[in-house]
Amino acid sequence: MSEKSALVTGASRGIGLGIANRLAAQGYSLTISARDEQRLTEVADTLKAAGAPRVVAVAGDLADPDAVGVLTERHAAEFGAMDALIVNAGVGTAGAIGDFPMRRFDKTLAVNLRAPVLLLQQCLPLLRVAAAANLGRGAKVVALSSITGVYSEAQLGVYGATKAALISLVSTFNTEESGNGVTATAISPAYVDTDMSAWIHDKIPAEEMIEVGDIVELVDSLLRLSSKAVVPNIVVTRAGTDGLRA
Template sequence: NQTLKNKRALVTGGSRGIGAAIVRRLASEGADVAFTYASSPERAEETAKAAEAFGVRALAIQSDSADAEAVVAAVERTVAELGGIDILVNNAGVLALGPIDDFKLADFDRTIAINVRAVFVATQAAVRHMKEGGRVVNIGSCNAERMPFQGGGVYAMSKSALQGLVQGLARDLGGRGITINNVQPGPINTDMNPDAGEFAEMLKKQFMALPRYGTAEEVAAMVAYLAGPEAGYVTGASLTIDGGFNA
């Protein structure tokens, strides 16, 4: 299935977890893929090798999404080295949980910088280079619409912000034939949210319609759909893939 042949993609936070699965999936469909990471060069190397095994170009770029200049530099390097950009996947994100009385302003600012500001900055830089058919996909969260436990207010806010962002930017980009959407996962087994321990059991028992965690590959499949040619009529949308967490 070479649906994305000759496409050039950038995935932020592609070294591990959901982002790495997205890198592999886009590569498997024939896209050349650049991706960023902040602090895991070995994991980035592994992901690049896995992508190259599909016969495409892969490029790992160290770029901290908390730094807006580094985000723009990653987009520009992708354009320079892959010859353009057709697909941007804003996946890098952080989860800071804590009760209102103790929540640190530094954690609030870091959450906004990585989960929201970097999405805007990367999108602004990328769409300058995108042609008709361009695609922007953000990884939001089902918590944008439901946050049923304590300590998650700031994370939920950061993901809700992406809903308004894509609704508005869909209007800016529609006339140029570029779509922008969110994919909103529920619990997915990654380093951020391991499928082990009391928290995972509580989620599965109390909140899920399907009593299991999802896989990064399941999320990557929805991203590949939105990134592909068949999704040209989907824009400004937030698509949930959450095992019924929000049902």
């Protein structure tokens, strides 16, 4: 069987690390990215030990458009195709719309929306190669959105707007590409227990949050679907809530 490969952004911690570990155990070769180079190199070693035949670690800040280009070019040079693109890296940022600082707005948009658009653009030729080589399975994109992209949450307006845009982007991507075997899914969870959600532990303890493993199971299932099935968005709510809040 030919080598399967995936690119996972934000693979050094939290949800991205969970997904990368599962893909490694399933024998995917991986390109992984995050800013902290040392941590990323350590993660690359653990992913190899977990079963990934090859792991390419590319450190960089995805707020920088050039960093996205470096990342996707490394994957292209190493693998020449891409079975799965996991658009996971994102920044969480809280603040009321009334006085949200525009510098923070620009940074949030750069990481949470501009980088995903660039990733889709630049990975598409590689995803099409993988889909053409495996017509039954196709190639998959999974993008980490958020429940704040679906329902309103005070203080998370700008963050939620980038996540709503991601859901829209995934939907249009499917309209354009799914007929040729490249399909995409947004996953839109409420609070997941990671570093990103630690700031709200005084109100929502870690034990009441969705587990990283729950998101990993969903990604795993999505990657095993045939190319005939398109799942545009999966909303994951938190037990004990009305399902409309993070």
